[in-house]
Amino acid sequence: MTGPRLPAGDGRPDPLRDAADGVDADGVTKPASVSVSSVDGVNNAGIVHAYTRRQALADGVLVDVTQQASPTEMLGGFVVPVAITAALWSAIEAIPPRLAGIADVRGRLHDVLWMAALEARRRRHGPRDGGAGATFTIDLPIAASRQRRRQLRVEVGPDDDGMPCVTIGFPEDF
Numbered sequence: 603m604t605g606p607r608l609p610a611g612d613g614r615p616d617p618l619r620d621a622a623d624g625v626d627a628d629g630v631t632k633p634a635s636v637s638v639s640s641v642d643g644v645n646n647a648g649i650v651h652a653y654t655r656r657q658a659l660a661d662g663v664l665v666d667v668t669q670q671a672s673p674t675e676m677l678g679g680f681v682v683p684v685a686i687t688a689a690l691w692s693a694i695e696a697i698p699p700r701l702a703g704i705a706d707v708r709g710r711l712h713d714v715l716w717m718a719a720l721e722a723r724r725r726r727h728g729p730r731d732g733g734a735g736a737t738f739t740i741d742l743p744i745a746a747s748r749q750r751r752r753q754l755r756v757e758v759g760p761d762d763d764g765m766p767c768v769t770i771g772f773p774e775d776f
Contacts, residue, residue, distance in 0.1 A: 654762045655685070655769075664769065665691040670708075671715045671768075678719055680768055683761060686714070687771030690754065696745040714740060718756040718770045737773060 658664040664685040669675060671684035686694075694710045721738040735757035742752040755776055761767040769776075 655767065656762050659685060663688055667711065670711055676712060676715060680719060682766045682768055684768040687775040689775055690771045693742060693744050698743050698745045701743065710742065714754065714770060722756050722758055722768065
């Protein structure tokens with residue numbers, strides 16, 4: 603997995619989309635050009651640009667929670683690297699005032715990781731819906747929202763070096 607695919611029209615500059623329009627990320631008109639890049643030493647003629655998991659972690663698009671998700675931190679934890687999307691991390695941190703003193707970030711993260719681990723194990727022999735990941739529902743109330751139940755997605759796939767890893771986030775984050 604090379605990191606989450608951001609939805610079009612999210613307000614952020616998109617160098618690929620803007621290059622095709624002849625406008626760079628700063629809004630300056632320029633001739634459109636496309637270059638083929640090399641990823642991991644392999645010339646992938648169909649790849650114009652790749653955003654790696656490593657870059658997503660460095661940029662804050664993904665938040666590394668490998669330590670908190672490990673078997674030493676939680677019973678039944680993950681033995682591979684785990685990251686959650688920045689949007690999910692923000693939701694975990696957005697504890698409603700009515701839950702102040704009852705809920706904390708560590709407990710909410712643990713709930714997300716536990717439910718993701720259960721769903722990943724349930725689907726370990728392959729997804730039943732034909733997709734590359736699994737979707738599950740969790741109680742995750744967020745400040746300034748009356749909705750309590752959230753749908754999340756857990757993706758198990760290769761990292762930048764081809765090793766197994768886990769990414770958890772809202773379905774629209776992928």
